[in-house]
Amino acid sequence: MTWLVWRQYRATAAISSVLLAALAAVILVDGFHIASRWHSILAVCAGSSGCLQQQPGLVNGVVSDLPYICLIVPVVLGMLWGAPLVASELEARTADFAWTQSVTRTRWVAVKAGWLLLAAVACGGAVSALATWWSGPINAQSATAFTPGQFDAQGIVPIGYAVFAMALGVTVGTVARRTLPAIAVVLGGFIALRLVIANLLRPHYLAAVTTYFNVAGTFTPSGQPWVLGQGAVSRTGQTVAAGWGDLEPALPAACQRLLLGAPTAKNGASMNAVFSCMQSHGWRGFVTYQPASRYWPFQGIETGIYVLLAAALIAVTFVVVRRRDA
């Protein structure tokens, strides 16, 4: 079986390797460039706190989108490799050939899907390793490794996405029996699920931490946290998000007058008066966040979710391939 899989996919594998190598070359060249600039910034800033953040950003132009290019690799694998795995054999009738050799359909699909899932792990891992390395200085400068977008392109989650996208492609192709509709479903389904999980589920993997502080002061969680919300909260639980746009109607009348005396919110002296007024009425500042120490637990949970979904999809594929007519 393995020989058949190799014969079927050797051209695909060669083309994909070349594309992956090209992507790697771009990332490596740009990554070394970023790293050298980062080292010179470190030399300039040696010892002085807050200096790093005041230096110019490390990325510019097209290459700033590199993590996003890496984000599309898994779904492309699922569309171009996963979807045709069974569907194209049914369309071209080659399933009639494959399924009347002395190999059960279970073994046929296990070996084919197994190798492609392994390839997905390898591609997802390679792309993630490059993106993680490339993002290192940027993470260090702006402390963003845990934030949406960055989190999705680094660490082990891209492997989970790649495995899931491949499994989704294989399963949809098997059920739909046609490659093109399957490709469309994989694209839509993968993007929809990624958005739902990243936006609705991920913030709640572990209960977020909320820290309260003097409303006139500031608080920054240590390391590279994922800040979910921040602002001020009254004694009765009324909140105002940072940015203060809707601050006025929420304030006690006494403080509102002070705020009106500060026509531009940037007037530091007047704002301090507003803050101390708020504090005297029981307002506190708050930051709700996932601490930096949860970066790897979150990577593990998210990867686990996608791998489990992939396993469920592959189980469906086995049942359908065994039962349905060729």
Next chain:
Amino acid sequence: MSTAIETHELSKRYRRASALTDCTVTVPEGRVCALIGPNGAGKTTLLRILAGLARPTGGTALVLDGEPRQDPAFLADIGFLGQEIPLYRSFTAEDHVRVGAHLNPRWDAAQARTRLEGLRIPLDQSVGKLSGGQRAQVALALTLAKRPRLLLLDEPFAALDPLARRNFLAALTSAVTDAAGRLTVVLSSHLVTDLERVCDHLILLAASRVQLAGDIDTLLAEHRLARKVEDVALEDLILTYMDADGTPAGNLLTTAGEES
């Protein structure tokens, strides 16, 4: 004599139509059985059920003393050649021979290569570039190389010119002779004259039902007695039963198109 195929009220219903209805037939081992009927009569469905590619919705099929199933030993005994000539178009014939060697226990690669070289079919060209007739020859060589005990051929002549057809039939006949009664063949076709040359058994399907089934000589003898005529050709016999069903007989002999 043991039976190669025994079906009992075998049926296959699709959502809208019935492809096969209460099909009860027996084919003894070592026979070459013609499967005849107009387009859409259920020939392909019957062959695919026997090969384990489709599941019946009713009745039972015994193939080589067991139900068609996902089991390497059963699959090794079945040789199936579909009418669409299922081959990987980007593979060469040699690739297919090597794939077969990896996937089958009794694979005779040398025989397949010799056959194809004898027919002057290039082994190193992707089969997508071969002519339809050459592709059919490659597929037959592969099916025979598997050394099956039951050979199921669905419209194998469809893509062949008369000369290629004769080669094909010669190959089939020699394979049956070589197997010395251990190889059973079922082949469907519209071309009664070709079938007459190689077949000794007959299943006639029309409108998803069996109209006639049995040993050809016996059927002809019975027909002669019933009609009190001296000589009856197989074609006359078949046309009689197609007419009896109200099926336009012309269909059988003139249409050589695809069947779904």
